Amino acid sequence: TAISASKTFGAKLVIACDLVDERLETAREMGADVVLNSGKCNLADEIHKLTDGIGVDAAIDITGAEPAISASLRCVRAAGRLVCVGLPTKNVTLDLTNGLIYREVEMTGVSGRKIWDTWADFETVMKGPYYKLDKVIGRRFALKEFDKALDAIQSGVPGKMILYPGKEQLEV
Template identity: 30%
Template sequence: MSRQITGAVIEELNAPFKLETLEVDDQPKAHEVLVHIVASGICHSDEAVRNGSAGDYAYPGVVGHEGAGIVEKVGSSVTTVKEGDHVILSYDYDGTCRHCLTGHPSSCINWGKLNFAGVRPDGSVAFTREDGSPIHNFFNQSSFTTETLVQERNITVIDKDIDLRKVGPLGCGFVTGSGTVFNGLNPKEGTTIAIVGTGAVGSAALMAAKIKGCSKIICVDIHDSRLEMAKELGATDTINSLNEDWVDKVHEITNGEGVDFAIDTTGISAIMHQAITALASGGHLAPIAVTAKTLEFMPWNEITALQKHVDGVLMGDAIPQIGIQTLIDFWQAGEFPFDKLEKFYTFDQVNEANKASNDGSVIKPVMVIDQDYVPGE
């Protein structure tokens, strides 16, 4: 059995998103959940799939991985989710490997297969065109749809009084940026941090650094509007790297030492290398952008002799069902005002919203897919 839905399809490399009538399997398998999507954030990783910088992808497909919605059906073995639950969607993991069992599901041995293969765990597709031809998924989620099939572990259940239009981006961009601080780098109170790129991920890292009590939170960008928002969110210093040498400025701000921690969200080779130079001795850099660019350095002179570190942190090393709820708690306490960064679009504005994300004019575009949704109902 299947039902007709609407999905934003990428037909081939660099093709625009196109809304199409698709069919989704209407009978969830044992560990699956059918979710009605209310809204979905647009993340740079969606664009990275569309333009190929995220690596190989099996087009045609539907991306989107910051979905929020309402559960319609659950599979026979699902125990943590029920029909009618309000949920946020994040990444999938197997839950059984040694990394998952020790609290690091983003390091799951099967992470790549589960999230990037474009099919369900059993190899079948969730979506087809009316002629039966396959449409591949993404993050085992594909939230650029009116309904989608996900695995139980993709889901975090939230209170029904929370506005589903706002919270989808907590499933990727915001949990990635904040988790890189909370879990990956874990700065002590009074340490210093530079955040390069103040989009959604960088802004989330900024808010987390403020919560952690960093004494210097230095934000670097080329957009004055984003830097103004960074100040509002808690940046102690901002640098427009179009106007001055940001590494020199970082050293000036830190009395010549450099920062204890740096996060790069640009994925640009030269800037990632500059971030290493901006570190103090013993400092840590987390380059977390989805990029095809490379980072080159001299291991002895630039890393070993100064005891610097380059840390890989995927999805903020967060357990979604814990990390997402933590961010909601901080948000409700006024400490993580992520919704200041959002701008709503309708589903048919998907290409406009994606362009706004890419050109930096909007920090976090969110598509409200169900225009009839009323918060709290």
């Protein structure tokens, strides 16, 4: 969704990074111009090659994982912005002096508290050419199969797992 929103609102180059190739393919289908498996490359080096050594204007971390947040910070240009959406499960250590303060990077979080203020923007994204609902929904499970849904999440299946209270899986 972040990729679709970025493209919808005019981003010229959207670079998606992940550790799972299947998710990278989904990112490409949602509008990413470049996909990088950050487990198979030096992400900051690759980003700087793609941006003539400058770095990206903005990075969005949806993982909450310290290595991803740190890598995102290294990829942002001086005076750029790092937006954190993912929730860390433990404290995150960052080099604030060299990574943030000296480079004047703005770091902010998004938690959904402004959902009603931004609904019209999201509607625009959903109606745009990049948003693909079938790519956002991963798989569907009966509620009693919640253990299978959790297994899918933990194995890295992209998208949201949908649980239905009845025996039958409903079609979207």
